[in-house]
Amino acid sequence: MYLEHLSLTDFRSYAQVDLTLTPGVTVLVGSNGLGKTNLVESIGYLSTLSSHRVSSDGPLLRFGTERALIRAQLVRGGQKVMVEVEVNASRANRARINRANPVRARDILGICRTVLFAPEDLALVKGDPGNRRRFLDDLLVVLMPRHAGTRSDYDKVLKQRNALLKSARSQHFSRSGVSESQLATLDVWDQHMAAAAAKLLAARLELLNRLRPHMAESYAQLTDGSKVLRAIYRSSLDPIGAQEQPGMHDGGAPDIAGAPSGPSAEDGEDLSLLSVDDLAERYRVELAASRSRELERGMSLVGPHRDELDLLLGQAPARGYASHGESWSIALAMRLASFHVLDEDRHVDGNQPILILDDVFAELDAQRRRKLAAMVASAEQVLVTAAVGGDIPQELAGSTVQVIPGGVVPNE
Incomplete structure (x- = not known):
């Protein structure tokens, strides 16, 4: 499975943004604060109906707005499916599948499968037990x-x-x-x-x-x-x-x-x-x-x-007891294990998860960068964010998207 097109309306910092993607590796490059993480956060939200950064939906809405819209076109086993989620400030969230009548948001669960690793995942090792319980429960869903x-x-x-x-x-x-x-x-x-x-x-x-x-x-x-x-x-x-x-x-x-x-x-x-x-x-x-x-x-x-x-x-x-480097490796291992469990399950519907690495490589030493890159390069679709393109190992060379204030520059 891969994400072919992503459209956001009033999500986080974006009034409107459209992003076209291809299978393989895509690197989203841009200075900190321009919205790279907002893009991958929206994709992760389609998977779990929750954010890896905040515990409530309110901050996902662009300031001053009452709703946000996430729309994604996915390709699964040659079949295309359109998934939309409307995140609302004052009423229940709604969703659509292939532009049909609105359904409960949770009815889209399982369509877009992602595994997202981010700096916040250090809490899986260093944080309170609630972080690890949520790890299990989110993967279950x-x-x-x-x-x-x-x-x-x-x-x-x-x-x-x-x-x-x-x-x-x-x-x-x-x-x-x-x-x-x-x-x-x-x-x-x-x-x-x-x-x-x-x-x-x-x-x-x-x-x-x-x-x-x-x-x-x-x-x-x-x-x-x-x-x-x-x-x-x-x-x-x-x-x-x-x-x-x-x-x-x-x-x-x-x-x-x-x-x-x-x-x-x-x-x-x-x-x-x-x-x-x-x-x-x-x-x-x-x-x-x-x-x-x-x-x-x-x-x-x-x-x-x-x-x-x-x-x-x-x-x-x-x-x-674990060192900082060991803690990073443990958190990565937990997410990679999630990817493998989901990948094992794809014989059911040909639905390999999208792998998302949000600002990960800047935190790793050169050896761990190379090892991680080698482990994930064969995934059907890998989305990577980085402030500096030089942080990405050669093993993950692929398409590049430049993130600019309020939008993106098409793939090179």
Whole structure:
């Protein structure tokens, strides 16, 4: 698959811009601040319906406007498909496929598959657990769009349950105490929570099992191979290593970040062997056991929103121990693993992902530049942004687009 044409209206800094692309490597070159990242951000948005730079859609609209339009023509296995997303300030976003009637935005998920690596991805290694959870969930949505509903259902249940716990907490410390009706309502939400949590956890665990070998191999190829990269999922269902760590989530709830530094790091149960029904039962048991603590805290202490993806080099946690260069290599390995997992899946529809490298090479030493370039050069379409064309290795020589204030100069 490749992107043939991109048109943006009132997106970020662009009132209107049109970009024509071809298969192979295209380098977008321009000084910082001219909008290179805005272009690739819009392509990534078509893939996940979210930005890799901001958590809400508001900043995507050009200042003073009420909507932005992203329109892309894709070529997949010789077939052309037009995808449009209208990002709105005050109403739900809408989408169109081949200029047909508007549909829900999430109905286009899976059509445009991208893997985007950007400087912000250092947070996958150095940041809080939420960054790594989002990495898994965003990839789930691209790989299997139905999981957009899985993710949305869980978020809705979590929000409602937290609101109930917060209300009950105020009663818990009052003279009247928690009412029977509140406890009965909480029982109902426990059932919803367990079912939604089990589906999300099972999907994450299945995905991670597919990612692990590619992460290890990609990291070895990017480095001298002296250290092995491993990824271990820490669930709030597994008491081994599940310790509260600094880091905030959802308005002040500490994240569960199982980060033991010794050999016990892998002593937990392999939850991927359990069925969704078995996981749901585990959640029901754990929610019942945690109820008094949750009433005291006024928040949900069990669920996938509390889980952690531990990244280890050898026996040491990458977070806090990996050097800057190692951290870059780990983040790259995670994105390259995503590309390989999506590429493995393309036998379903011939839909190889578009690989986007946003301002990456300026941060890498010469050796890592060459290794990364060699690893990605064979992809059907690679989009690279750079402030200086000299930062791009010869292995990625291709078309060049000059980004200028408010627009682009056609390919050379």
